[in-house]
Amino acid sequence: MTADALLALEHVTKRFGRVVIAEDLSFTVGAGDVVGIVGPNGAGKTSLFGLISGDLAPDSGTVRFAGRTVTGLDPAARCRLGIGRTYQVPRPFGDMTVFENLLVAAQQGGGLRRRASYAAAAQALERAGIGAQANVPAERLGLLQRKRLELGRALATQPRLLLLDEVAGGLTDPEVAQLVDVVRGVNAEGIAVIWIEHVVRALTPVVTRLTCLAGGRFVGDGEPAAVLAEPAVREVFLGTDVSAVLAGESLDAATADGERSEP
Numbered sequence: 001m002t003a004d005a006l007l008a009l010e011h012v013t014k015r016f017g018r019v020v021i022a023e024d025l026s027f028t029v030g031a032g033d034v035v036g037i038v039g040p041n042g043a044g045k046t047s048l049f050g051l052i053s054g055d056l057a058p059d060s061g062t063v064r065f066a067g068r069t070v071t072g073l074d075p076a077a078r079c080r081l082g083i084g085r086t087y088q089v090p091r092p093f094g095d096m097t098v099f100e101n102l103l104v105a106a107q108q109g110g111g112l113r114r115r116a117s118y119a120a121a122a123q124a125l126e127r128a129g130i131g132a133q134a135n136v137p138a139e140r141l142g143l144l145q146r147k148r149l150e151l152g153r154a155l156a157t158q159p160r161l162l163l164l165d166e167v168a169g170g171l172t173d174p175e176v177a178q179l180v181d182v183v184r185g186v187n188a189e190g191i192a193v194i195w196i197e198h199v200v201r202a203l204t205p206v207v208t209r210l211t212c213l214a215g216g217r218f219v220g221d222g223e224p225a226a227v228l229a230e231p232a233v234r235e236v237f238l239g240t241d242v243s244a245v246l247a248g249e250s251l252d253a254a255t256a257d258g259e260r261s262e263p
């Protein structure tokens, strides 16, 4: 672990029966990093977020955040320390308004009270670009707005590390571009980001590092084009034309994995 790492996984192992999610994984994220993670369906990407956020406990190994060991802490405690995550399948409180959802995130996730929580919710509303929907019940939102609300809820907890799980899937190109701008802005404010995404063209303009998760291990870690061109990464996405991926196809389109269960 480097001395200034914000997040460090040290020798983390996690299995679901015979499925290896993490095999002695060691991984660090610095305070200014935007790290992209790609990998085939079922590789364990979402589970990795679970290990970081505390939704999953590792079989062995240590998770450290901001200089302390958080392996034994529950998700609420980790959230209050500054680990904010979105979920691949957004589950907002449907009968509450967008603003109320953000307020709950600021209070329950961020541990903020009264005026501070309202300020955090208002800031998240602005940052996530859903100000016009502030008073709309969450169940009435379309896909883009639901994804933005998911991002807003994570931001309202005032994270130091933001975990984004496929927030670009199903969006149009201009919508993806808007999302990239939001992530760039968030990072410019000093928030580190780990972004799992099948839509690689969303990642390449903004990530400082790209890595590929497969078989419980990271394959390649570094400059995005170089990682995507690595033979071991190409092997993971067998048959993938990497130049097509870089030009704009999603890995879903470029691999034989087919459609995913996007809401």
Ligand SMILES: Nc1ncnc2c1ncn2[C@@H]1O[C@H](COP(=O)(O)OP(=O)(O)OP(=O)(O)O)[C@@H](O)[C@H]1O
Pocket: 016, 019, 021, 039, 040, 041, 042, 043, 044, 045, 046, 047, 048, 088, 260
């Ligand atoms: N709680 C659980 N119990 C048992 N198996 C699980 C559990 N959660 C996930 N898995 C299994 O672990 C594997 C990895 O799942 P995960 O959702 O982390 O993959 P992923 O890389 O996020 O996939 P996708 O790209 O489809 O989102 C899958 O085989 C999944 O069925």
Ligand SMILES: [Mg+2]
Pocket: 045, 046, 047, 088
């Ligand atoms: Mg997933």
